[in-house]
Amino acid sequence: MVKKLLLSLCILAPALAVHAQRPDAAGHTTLRKAQDTLQRLSYEIFNGKGDAAREKATEQFIPTLVRALKTTYSFRFPFDSLKTVSIQYPQDSSFRIFTWALERETGFYRHYGAIQMNTRDGKLQLFPLFDVSDFITNTDTVTSNKAWYGCLYYAVSQRHYFNQEYYTLFGWDANNPRSQKKIVEMLTFKNGAPVFGGAYFSYAEDSVPGPVRNRFIIEYKKESTATLNYNKELDMIVYDHLISETNEPAKKFTYVSDMDYEGFKWKAGKWVHINKIFHDAIPLGKGAPVPMPLDQKKKSMMNPKSAEDLEPKGKPRQ
Template sequence: MTRRFICILFACFTALTASAQRISPASFKALAEKEDSLRYFASRIIFEQEQERREEACDLFIPKLVQALKTPGSFYYPFDSLRTVSIQYPKDSTFRIFTWALQREDRSFRHYGAIQQKSADGQLKLYPLFDNSDFINNWDTITSPKAWIGCLYYKIVQTQYFNKQYYTLFGWDGNNFRSQKKMMEMLSFETGQPVFGAPMFSFAEDTVRKPTLNRFVLEYKQDVNVSLNYSPDMQKVMYDHLISETNEPGKLATYVPDLDYEGFQWKAGKWVHIEKIFHDALEQGKAPIVAPLDQSKKDLKRIRTDDEVFGEQKAQQEKKKKKN
């Protein structure tokens, strides 16, 4: 047994022990047993061939999840084997959000979710999220859990302004057969209740000023990858600048990345838009890629994360600076 393997084993044991210290042995055992059943139905929601069976699996998954979360101390149980369910925590770990998606026959998506708040006595404090996006024409609005604009959350960034905590949620929506969407929205708690959306996306520093938004949404062509994520190293949100590949600005399903990047930076209680992240100009006659890509080395079975993409971009920038 190598030293590296022993370290990994010890780290896993430590993490499980830390969780178990907040959950009684009986509760931990009960949750582990419930997780097996949840994993089975969560997998069916994604992989069943017929929509009716996917919906049936989802209808069975929801009460089983609520039942599991009613177990005292369940907040500290990670449910990390639920690979098809996104579970996101803010930095202060005061709550967590479960979200998952069900694809319909027409390739549109319905999303499901719940916010579980940490409680002092270990009892369940849960806010179900009801996807109302099919009935909301204007997404630039402030909503409650009962009128949630459904998506699959993949990151939470916590910020503070005047001693109040704000949580920026990053989400993905498969949308339909023509386009996908990614979004940023604010989550706050007003008198203990979750509120989605806030006028915190400012374009005041743009060359041409635009109105402040309650929610920032990117819609783009179905079969392309678009990044929208927070870079801790740069302390900025970065996302792909999009253009219509058919020169039809009114058709968002034609939008694709053009290898430029925009972003946002947290300033005085708002995410302030940055029109251009990178300002390094290429030397005349220099190609943006220093060497042809070796297509044989591309791993098409593994999708790179936004953090990996940003890491590669940062490495290229550092390399270029050293050359200069």
């Protein structure tokens, strides 16, 4: 039943950096064989009967993936047969990030992942991601790959500011039987190592200015849908304004969209909060992306997006 409530994930694979070479014939054969094994194991992680079967598949999946990625120039191999694993690339293809989820019989989730760097010599540089979200009491914090706020990433937006690259990650957490979450956070690299979060979400321009945040999270009703993504046409992050349908704001599992939209605009190295994106007079061709209810029975792990996210980019739903 829980899987029917999960949203589907679109795996992106943009053009790779010019300096990366392809694996040779032997390497390609090795990767194809590994992909077949990984495909079987990823299916078991998602569909295995009981926690023990899914955990066993996960324990086998991780070393199999690492061995495959040790193949020289494996970065150029897309692993596009892994339908329950998200593989996201930034615009510059300097890295790719693998994420996947393990559903427990209780309806709670644990996430797994890794960042593979695009190295010039084709050798593996990998940062495993360790999900500690169940133990993070303060979500507004900066973390490393060893203390990762686990989720399934479904989009990456890249920005350049003062000789540094900033990668905004958009993630989804199926969370628990009552609610789900969407997350946006900044990924940067310090001394070559990944850093998740940072003081990049500013509320300085609000009518009542609020403190800057290191990470932005929305939590809402399990059966509901909510937008949180980068809108290329508006050149900003757009998300649903949420309210409690039972007037119990302390209970996040009662939150649903009220059909209004907030967002963040990139200014001087920060995402600055915009309290209201669409007003009564909507400019021609800039219609609000009105969400369409999705058939819950057709949802799957492969697209954590609401209806407007599935529209062609640059063409918000009218």
